[in-house]
Amino acid sequence: MTEAxxxxxxxxxxxxxxxSQLRNIAPxxxxxxxxxxxxxxxxxxxxxxxxxNILAQxxxxxxxxxxxxxxxxxGEIDLSVAAVANAIGIVMAFFTLQPDYANIQNVPVxxxxxxxxxxxxxGALGLITAFGVTRIGxxxxxxxxxxxxxxxxxxxMLVRGQIAYSFPMIIQTLGSGKFMGLRWLIVVAVVTLxxxxxxxxxxxxxxxxxxxxxxxxxxxxxxxxxxFIIGSVMVISAMLSGFSGMLGVAYFGSAxxxxxxxxxxxxxxxxxxxxxxxxxxxxxxxNTIIGLLVLGVLNNGLDHVNIxxxxxxxxxxxxxxxxxxxxxxxxxxxxxxxxxx
Amino acid sequence: MTTPVTSSEGGHPPxxxxxxxxxxxxxxxxxxxxxxxxxxxxxxxLVGENGAGKxxxxxxxxGVHHDFEGQMLLDGREVRFRSPRQSLAAxxxxxxxxxxxxxxxxxxxxxxxxxxxxxxxxxxxxxxxDKDARAQIASLGLDIDPRTxxxxxxxxxQQLIELSRVLFSGARIIILxxxxxxxxxxxxxRLFKALRQLRDEGRSLIFISHFLEDVxxxxxxxxxxxxGRKVATANAAATTKDGLISQMIGRGASELSAGESAELxxxxxxxxxxxxxxVSQGGILKDLSFDARAGEIxxxxxxxxxxxxxxxxxxxxxxxxxxxxxxxxxxxxxxxSTAAARKAGIAYVPENRRMMLFRTxxxxxxxxxxxxxxxxxxxxxxxxxxxxxxxxxxxxxIRPPNAEMEVGQLSGGNQQxxxxxxxxxxxxxxxxxxxxxxxxxxxxxxxxxxxxKALRDQGVAIIVLSTEPETILTLADRVVVMxxxxxxxxxxxxxxxxxxxxxxx
Numbered sequence: 001m002t003e004a005x006x007x008x009x010x011x012x013x014x015x016x017x018x019x020s021q022l023r024n025i026a027p028x029x030x031x032x033x034x035x036x037x038x039x040x041x042x043x044x045x046x047x048x049x050x051x052x053n054i055l056a057q058x059x060x061x062x063x064x065x066x067x068x069x070x071x072x073x074x075g076e077i078d079l080s081v082a083a084v085a086n087a088i089g090i091v092m093a094f095f096t097l098q099p100d101y102a103n104i105q106n107v108p109v110x111x112x113x114x115x116x117x118x119x120x121x122x123g124a125l126g127l128i129t130a131f132g133v134t135r136i137g138x139x140x141x142x143x144x145x146x147x148x149x150x151x152x153x154x155x156x157m158l159v160r161g162q163i164a165y166s167f168p169m170i171i172q173t174l175g176s177g178k179f180m181g182l183r184w185l186i187v188v189a190v191v192t193l194x195x196x197x198x199x200x201x202x203x204x205x206x207x208x209x210x211x212x213x214x215x216x217x218x219x220x221x222x223x224x225x226x227x228f229i230i231g232s233v234m235v236i237s238a239m240l241s242g243f244s245g246m247l248g249v250a251y252f253g254s255a256x257x258x259x260x261x262x263x264x265x266x267x268x269x270x271x272x273x274x275x276x277x278x279x280x281x282x283x284x285x286x287n288t289i290i291g292l293l294v295l296g297v298l299n300n301g302l303d304h305v306n307i308x309x310x311x312x313x314x315x316x317x318x319x320x321x322x323x324x325x326x327x328x329x330x331x332x333x334x335x336x337x338x339x340x341x
Numbered sequence: 342m343t344t345p346v347t348s349s350e351g352g353h354p355p356x357x358x359x360x361x362x363x364x365x366x367x368x369x370x371x372x373x374x375x376x377x378x379x380x381x382x383x384x385x386x387l388v389g390e391n392g393a394g395k396x397x398x399x400x401x402x403x404g405v406h407h408d409f410e411g412q413m414l415l416d417g418r419e420v421r422f423r424s425p426r427q428s429l430a431a432x433x434x435x436x437x438x439x440x441x442x443x444x445x446x447x448x449x450x451x452x453x454x455x456x457x458x459x460x461x462x463x464x465x466x467x468x469x470x471d472k473d474a475r476a477q478i479a480s481l482g483l484d485i486d487p488r489t490x491x492x493x494x495x496x497x498x499q500q501l502i503e504l505s506r507v508l509f510s511g512a513r514i515i516i517l518x519x520x521x522x523x524x525x526x527x528x529x530x531r532l533f534k535a536l537r538q539l540r541d542e543g544r545s546l547i548f549i550s551h552f553l554e555d556v557x558x559x560x561x562x563x564x565x566x567x568x569g570r571k572v573a574t575a576n577a578a579a580t581t582k583d584g585l586i587s588q589m590i591g592r593g594a595s596e597l598s599a600g601e602s603a604e605l606x607x608x609x610x611x612x613x614x615x616x617x618x619x620v621s622q623g624g625i626l627k628d629l630s631f632d633a634r635a636g637e638i639x640x641x642x643x644x645x646x647x648x649x650x651x652x653x654x655x656x657x658x659x660x661x662x663x664x665x666x667x668x669x670x671x672x673x674x675x676x677x678s679t680a681a682a683r684k685a686g687i688a689y690v691p692e693n694r695r696m697m698l699f700r701t702x703x704x705x706x707x708x709x710x711x712x713x714x715x716x717x718x719x720x721x722x723x724x725x726x727x728x729x730x731x732x733x734x735x736x737x738x739i740r741p742p743n744a745e746m747e748v749g750q751l752s753g754g755n756q757q758x759x760x761x762x763x764x765x766x767x768x769x770x771x772x773x774x775x776x777x778x779x780x781x782x783x784x785x786x787x788x789x790x791x792x793x794k795a796l797r798d799q800g801v802a803i804i805v806l807s808t809e810p811e812t813i814l815t816l817a818d819r820v821v822v823m824x825x826x827x828x829x830x831x832x833x834x835x836x837x838x839x840x841x842x843x844x845x846x
Binding site: 207208214217218219224227 | 657659678679680681682683684688689691695696697698699700701702706710711713714717719720721763
């Protein structure tokens with residue numbers, strides 16, 4: 001690059017920089033503001049134990065949010081994530097030997113086989129979604145809404161209102177065990193986030209995801225197999241949701257219907273609050289991490305400041321609304337600053 | 342320069358009269374000192390090349406542009422329409438070239454879009470709407486159930502129905518922009534019959550078209566535009582197609598400037614790289630066949646709407662073929678997706694840059710997208726991408742020479758170069774270019790022409806599709822002319838002029 005092409009320090013255009021980076025800056029400022037506020041408002045908030053608590057609380061959501069980040073980056077949406085997580089947790093329990101009091105008519109197989117069955121099941125659900133969206137051409141919003149219902153149906157059929165309590169050893173360890181004093185769950189979440197970040201940033205597949213979301217026509221006219229990319233992110237989303245569901249039932253110590261209902265909104269909120277564009281092509285795992293922490297700090301902090309628990313729900317809704325406004329606004333500012341024709 | 346115009350209809354004042362009208366866009370003159378008059382009860386043809394000023398004048402009449410110089414008189418009173426709505430209120434209706442029907446509504450709903458008849462209670466009067474719609478389209482010779490879904494009808498029929506909307510709106514002046522481009526000959530006849538009937542009722546029509554036979558067949562008078570000026574107004578009966586063409590181009594064969602004629606060097610001994618046989622698509626491409634040879638630039642010329650765009654999309658796997666085969670280098674070309682076509686060795690730059698570029702991504706990512714699989718091993722290699730981008734930036738003289746710059750911030754011509762650069766490293770067997778130099782300044786055009794010819798010399802089969810004869814004649818070694826979805830003429834070798842292309846299309 002020549003010297004002339006670089007903006008000299010003096011003429012550095014702060015306004016332009018803030019405009020183009022708004023979607024990254026705003027979530028970070030939100031996180032810092034919340035963190036400072038709760039640290040001042042509560043004595044028990046700012047401790048190492050509590051920080052680890054926050055991480056554990058967002059770990060399950062984060063695995064779902066990773067899959068959702070892939071989906072939203074292509075400009076699609078997946079509303080079935082929580083229902084799939086629930087169904088797969090139950091599928092795994094269905095194939096695990098349950099104690100007598102569980103009263104479930106199930107088919108016990110060895111632990112690892114149960115895990116494989118569960119993974120195969122979420123792969124199958126993902127493929128069905130992918131087929132509906134890319135081959136039949138059902139908008140992902142509707143297709144995943146249907147899949148949400150299908151997954152809920154699978155859960156209902158398998159447990160019939162009962163609760164399962166035991167899970168394969170390896171999942172039990174990852175979901176509720178500890179590794180050198182740290183919850184395995186946090187380790188798994190961090191590794192998932194790291195791998196996803198590497199895939200999105202440094203692989204061809206990741207580049208295609210961004211390009212498909214950035215301008216689907218242009219991706220297609222560049223010879224990118226857009227349908228394959230969109231189908232793939234749908235499968236990835238289902239797989240990660242299922243994985244999170246498996247760890248989740250172990251974390252909760254039980255598998256039952258409607259256990260993951262809050263995870264859909266949390267996962268979408270994490271991705272969007274973090275600043276990943278709902279229109280696709282902008283954002284990434286870094287944004288999702290910030291979004292997860294914002295939600296985690298908010299949920300946890302509100303418990304520490306002794307606030308009306310009904311007001312809590314309203315505050316979460318308002319924060320999400322503000323994030324959506326910033327998201328759409330950031331998109332518009334970018335669009336206008338990038339238009340010179 | 343301009344022929345003085347008096348009303349030819351025995352001293353009656355013209356219905357619409359434009360006097361020394363000029364209009365420029367950002368310092369570039371689009372219309373210069375134009376006089377134009379439209380008599381009551383006449384069909385007035387309007388011809389000229391792309392950019393000659395026809396559309397600008399129609400937009401002034403239809404109220405789209407109002408900051409023009411000169412005068413416009415309607416019924417002898419000076420008017421200046423501030424919006425299309427005002428123009429419509431004064432009885433001027435325009436049918437645009439692009440189809441603007443709602444495919445999911447019925448025929449009757451489309452006919453009465455925005456003006457549905459109401460019953461006394463304020464509900465839509467469906468019975469009357471169906472009855473009136475049926476009568477209206479029947480006068481165009483169409484026997485169609487008004488409750489048919491619009492999208493299920495052929496494009497030509499849809500266009501006739503859309504025309505009927507304006508034709509029967511009660512407008513005194515009706516402007517038709519390329520109304521016949523998607524119509525089959527019997528449909529054209531139906532339309533003409535309806536137009537003559539309207540004329541005999543005393544309406545005035547302005548008929549704009551590239552199809553000169555159609556213009557001569559339907560018009561009473563014809564006005565010819567060239568370079569923003571009116572060249573002449575003539576009686577259609579006393580004019581021939583060749584006469585129109587020479588006035589549109591404005592020079593005899595001896596004074597043609599660059600790009601207006603070419604010596605073709607088609608060479609049948611060169612290897613056929615791409616062979617299309619009997620290609621049909623969506624009622625637009627009809628049994629179309631042609632070859633493109635390695636090391637040759639094939640120009641495909643035709644008017645807007647002749648099916649060029651669809652042809653290019655088909656060859657790149659974006660639109661599915663209804664029938665026909667395409668062979669690449671003797672083997673069937675996989676056209677299941679654009680990815681398959683790209684892997685087989687087809688590259689395509691569409692006519693619209695926006696469809697091709699990632700505007701908020703840096704130049705280097707735009708350039709590397711089509712070749713990522715070649716320059717990556719497990720991970721992408723941004724440095725290799727940047728290096729490739731820099732070579733192309735130097736080669737195509739992209740300004741500013743910055744691989745990190747967002748493409749959306751480059752000028753239009755430079756964006757076009759980035760779109761082309763994307764395929765240069767891909768080393769395609771066949772490169773398809775739609776309107777490769779449209780909207781470029783002279784310097785950028787020269788760069789693109791140089792690059793395209795260099796690729797040709799490396800043995801790539803190049804297909805250039807354009808609605809501008811100059812683009813075709815500047816680049817092509819061989820030309821085929823498309824008309825209404827078919828190849829109607831091929832020029833292999835020898836001297837060919839702009840007029841020849843216009844006459845064939």
